[in-house]
Amino acid sequence: MKLITASILPKVIRKRPVDSFKGTYGKVALIGGNQNYGGAIIMSTLGTVSAGAGLTTTFTAPSNQSSLHAWIPEAMFADYQDQTLLQQLLPTMTVISLGSGLGTDQQALELIHTVFDLVTPHQTLLLDGSALTLIARDHLQLPSANIILTPHQMEWERLTGVKLAEQNPETNQRAYNQLAANQPHLIAVVKSAQTEVFTPTGAFQNTTGTPAQATGGMGDTLAGIVSGFAAQFADLDAAVLAAVYTHSAVADQLAQQQYVVLPHQISAALPRFMHEHQAE
Ligand SMILES: NC(=O)C1=CN([C@@H]2O[C@H](COP(=O)(O)OP(=O)(O)OC[C@H]3O[C@@H](n4cnc5c(N)ncnc54)[C@H](OP(=O)(O)O)[C@@H]3O)[C@@H](O)[C@H]2O)[C@@H](O)CC1
Ligand SMILES: Nc1ncnc2c1ncn2[C@@H]1O[C@H](COP(=O)(O)OP(=O)(O)O)[C@@H](O)[C@H]1O
Numbered sequence: 001m002k003l004i005t006a007s008i009l010p011k012v013i014r015k016r017p018v019d020s021f022k023g024t025y026g027k028v029a030l031i032g033g034n035q036n037y038g039g040a041i042i043m044s045t046l047g048t049v050s051a052g053a054g055l056t057t058t059f060t061a062p063s064n065q066s067s068l069h070a071w072i073p074e075a076m077f078a079d080y081q082d083q084t085l086l087q088q089l090l091p092t093m094t095v096i097s098l099g100s101g102l103g104t105d106q107q108a109l110e111l112i113h114t115v116f117d118l119v120t121p122h123q124t125l126l127l128d129g130s131a132l133t134l135i136a137r138d139h140l141q142l143p144s145a146n147i148i149l150t151p152h153q154m155e156w157e158r159l160t161g162v163k164l165a166e167q168n169p170e171t172n173q174r175a176y177n178q179l180a181a182n183q184p185h186l187i188a189v190v191k192s193a194q195t196e197v198f199t200p201t202g203a204f205q206n207t208t209g210t211p212a213q214a215t216g217g218m219g220d221t222l223a224g225i226v227s228g229f230a231a232q233f234a235d236l237d238a239a240v241l242a243a244v245y246t247h248s249a250v251a252d253q254l255a256q257q258q259y260v261v262l263p264h265q266i267s268a269a270l271p272r273f274m275h276e277h278q279a280e
């Protein structure tokens, strides 16, 4: 397994062309955050916008609208039950992220079906949290798209059947091969203290990260950052590797002076970190 090190950053994070505009940096839809888990999709949104995505729309429960805008006015709000809006907007997106704080009720399941029906092969679809749990529970077939899965170890067990205690680079690679077999392009980010990333071009292990990250919302934030990188950087595999590295590298920096790193603090520190690591 190759290691993900700082050398990935200059390959991905490039100085922005002078004549670029927001449309240059991709459109992202983040779908999730039910009545109880609004924080999850707000944290994802902070990650995506702070990572530099050009335009971000957050599809969530209406009860989350004012908190979303209080935290991050740069994001647009859409009611995730509004079928007309979903059908109108989702085809325009570069990246769709689905599942952070979505919950697992019937309404969530119907939303997954709607997104799977609408997504097209040239789009990137990130699946996180509750979406992974429902896909595993109901044996849903993944749509044809550039798929990024971001399971924690229990979600990976649900998806693949590989028990947590038996998860290692070899068993995970075999499980990845099975999942990816019928997909044009599938990336699996298997999260842990040493996150592993499986791509069509190889398997990688992250070298950043700290137990100061072990707090709710840390994965929701990662899903947002990965979406932001995938929206603006052309090489999808490299963008995901750089996002995984960056999320935990920022946490490592903050953990030098903090006992626990709050997920939203990683997003707040992202623009400066990316500034420091941009290449010509
Ligand atoms: N502020 C918000 O709105 C937040 C909203 N959130 C949203 O909540 C939704 C549910 O997501 P979830 O991850 O909280 O619950 P679930 O999928 O049932 O998994 C937990 C089960 O798996 C087990 N487990 C074992 N190993 C594990 C591991 N390495 N990592 C994690 N779990 C591990 C674990 O074992 P235990 O901790 O009990 O020992 C437990 O039995 C999802 O949509 C998410 O986005 C959260 O992000 C929190 C902040
Ligand atoms: N001990 C640790 N060391 C490094 N990273 C960790 C550690 N514990 C958790 N993380 C990271 O925190 C995130 C947890 O993801 P997840 O369980 O989906 O969080 P949530 O759903 O609460 O947002 C992952 O990115 C994981 O790699």
Ligand SMILES: [Mg+2]
Residues within 6 Å of the ligand: 128, 129, 152, 219, 220
């Ligand atoms: Mg999670």
